[in-house]
Amino acid sequence: MAERERPRRLLRLVQEGRLDLLRDELHPEDIPEARSRRWGRLGDTLLHHAARMGHRDVLEFLVRELGMDVEVANGDYKRPIHEAASMGHGECVSFLLERGASVDCLKKADWTPLMMACTRKNLEVISSLVEHGANPLLRNKDGWNCFHIASREGHPEVLRYLLDVSPGIWDTESTIRRTPLHTAAMHGCSRVVELLLERCHYRPDSRDKCGVTPFMDAIQNGHLDIARMLLEKHQACPTALDALGAQALHRAAVTAQDGSLQFLVAELGVDVNGRATSLRIPALHYAAKEGHGHTILTLLSLGADLQAQDGKSRSALHAAVAGQQAEATRILLRAGLRDTPDGSGTLAQQLARKPEVIQVFQESQVTT
Structure with a gap:
């Protein structure tokens, strides 16, 4: 029973960052198994867990003393650097890069560490990846680059940095032709929308594959502050039609956005009986x-x-x-x-x- 509990104990010590106990627990004969052992459905290694939890000292011990490969991948092709970047652990990211981790390695769905980092507001990690050669223009399987991802998360500080290092990064569409402006409007990221309108050059009423405009996205999700901003600063058309011939009015009726309906009809004069x-x-x-x-x-x-x-x-x-x-x-x-x-x-x-x-x-x- 004690032998069967041993791998679990090692994993717990790594997750808790107990390097002192981990050293005591690992005997020379245990090292080969600890190095190759996998946990969970995706087959994460100890290195993945240390990177995810942000334990730089444990990460260094596993690489330097146990000889674990910094490029080891789990079942989703996720490397330790993906884990560290996605959780915003700057010291772990820096160590893995110093040890030769590929800065633009791809996990499942073609996500890079930089894309993972842009799900969080951590400029230290993002800038570290860029300075080590990460390509901010790479796109995942859905056609999103890291700028698109940061737009969804609502991080204007990250977007400003990305525009500074790659001025043309804003000019991107997903595989269904959605722009970062669509995404920010849909998710209610008003500060991001304001920044995109100031620094980028999206066409008014740009349409995705379904003919949806950023204004429609804002209206059907109840983000009236953004809808007003798009009207005032981007000349959005409140009666534009999607690919099926529906207006923002009809889309708001589908999503039960009563405030949006009041805004469209009572304030903007949109015909409530429009077809x-x-x-x-x-x-x-x-x-x-x-x-x-x-x-x-x-x-x-x-x-x-x-x-x-x-x-x-x-x-x-x-x-x-x-x-x-x-x-x-x-x-x-x-x-x-x-x-x-x-x-x-x-x-x-x-x-x-x-x-x-x-x-x-x-x-x-x-x-x-």
């Missing part, structure tokens, strides 16, 4: 299909036409029942919308599947 796609679908239908009862009420308060039909003569009630949305169905019925002009219940018979939706219609027939 999307070749099927001419109103925003009210989108909210109904998704079951956003409070958004239905918001749209109605903003003047949405309760009786509006799409290009296939379907009402918002059709959309709610087709989506099996009981509460949305109830709200629309209470607002006065009926499945057929004579209230015969055809829609309920044809589309209602869930017992809760069927019950809503039964209740409606009793009350009427």
